[in-house]
Amino acid sequence: METIEISDGVVHLVEREVTKSITLEAFKDSLRATLGFKSPILPSNTIFYGQLEACRVYAIEQAPCVRTINYRPDKNRNSETFQYTIPLPWVYLIVTFHEFALESLHVYFRGQRVKIADDVLYVAPLPNIHGDGLVCLGDLRFEITSPMEERVEKLKRLFWDSVFNADILYSYDENMPEAIEERSGEDESFAGWERISTEEVCALPWTPYKTLSAIVGGCLNNQ
Structure with missing residues (x-):
């Protein structure tokens, strides 16, 4: 399995070990010159890329920020939807495509930015996400000619804007970290989450899952 790792603006072309390192811009320029691409092959904020035959996996990084979450605590689709404005730590979206079709989206948290592929990612305790990070997306379709950048951006918007x-x-x-539960009291966990600062949320003891490389490898091998 060949992978591309991006760290601090440097691209590592890896096959079990780093064989060559060049700047990110030089890498993109080389791709354009060799293959005729008019835009970068990798979506914005891609930090890790893996490919195995027709399967492609992109690890997308999102910096800590504050987002408004729409949440409907009742399974009845006609019940009330509430909004919570919560701080988020570093978020990592692992997007898998098979040919032109979206295969899966996994979402994870991390208190600090990923530096190497063997860094551990942590469970993102959000509704509609399984314990292994797999997101329940429903039915999502892309135009077959849409650039990968556009597909990934649409997917990110769909995830964060969904109910x-x-x-x-x-x-x-x-x-859910105990600090959030304690601040929630009898309220919904999101209510306690709103009372956490961005600095605090990055220091919370999120539940560890697997390393970035192991997660990408599992997606490539459909595990």
């Missing part, structure tokens, strides 16, 4: 609901809650319930 999180009570269909899948076990990770949300079981992996």
Whole structure:
């Protein structure tokens, strides 16, 4: 399995070990010159890329920020939806495509920015996400001619703008840090999450899952 690792503006072309390192811009320029691409092959904020035959996996990084989450705690689709404005640590979206079709989206947290492929990612305790990070997306389609950048951006918007609901809650319930639960009291966990600062959220003891390289490898091998 060949992979591309991007760290601090440097691209590592890896086959079990780093064989060559060049700047990110030089890498993109080389791709354009050799293959005729008019835009970068990798979506914005891609830090890790893996390919195995027709399967492609992109690890997308999102810096800590504050987002407004739409949440409907009742499974009844006609029930009330609430909004919570919560701080998020570093977020890593692992996007898998098979040919032109979206295969899966996995989402993870991390208190610090990923530096190497063997850094551990942590469970993102949000509704609609399984314990292994797999997101329940429903039915999503792309135009077959859409650039990969456009597809990934659409996927990110869909995820964050969607209404999180009570269909899948076990990770949300079981992996929520104690500090958030304590501030929630009898309220919804999101209510306590709103009372956490961005600095605090990056220091919380999120539940460890697997290394970035192991997650990407699992997606490539459909595991």
